[in-house]
Amino acid sequence: MGELQGIEALRAYLLQKNINVIDDDARVDEGVKRFYLNDPFGNRLEFLEWL
Template identity: 70%
Template sequence: MSYSFTGIDHIQLAAPAGCEEEARHFFTGLLGWPEIDKPEPLKKRGGVWFECGTHQVHIGVQQDFTPATKAHPAFHVVHLDELRDYLLIHDVPVINDDVRKDEGVKRFYLKDPFGNRLEFLEWL
């Protein structure tokens, strides 16, 4: 085999038209992810892109938008409890998951401003 996979370049989450400012507030203002300039030909489609560690999260406009409530990205976090506390202080509801020592992971979920499910986890 002459090809190989090196990982994920980006994930895309859908959002309704006009989502950009709310996405910036949540992903940059709250989570601290830097915004990435979209290529010029893609700017007319709307949406906004962010950097999360070594990966990218693209928020794309979907005209008949429905949030993803089951399928979701999972973001690895160092100091997960501190992130949870920070989000709660900023009135972002989180859905706690029991620490699963047999799995060696702790996690929580939340909904982005558009109702998409996001998972945040830390390996123990």
């Protein structure tokens, strides 16, 4: 795992490629932006950026 910066740009890119992105605001109070998606193999891929 590594740190992600520019999560909004990644989210926009994925949406542009017609990849279904699921927003998750469960940790907004902790200063985290995050979303996830499901890959073709059924895995949940979660992307987080600490603000």
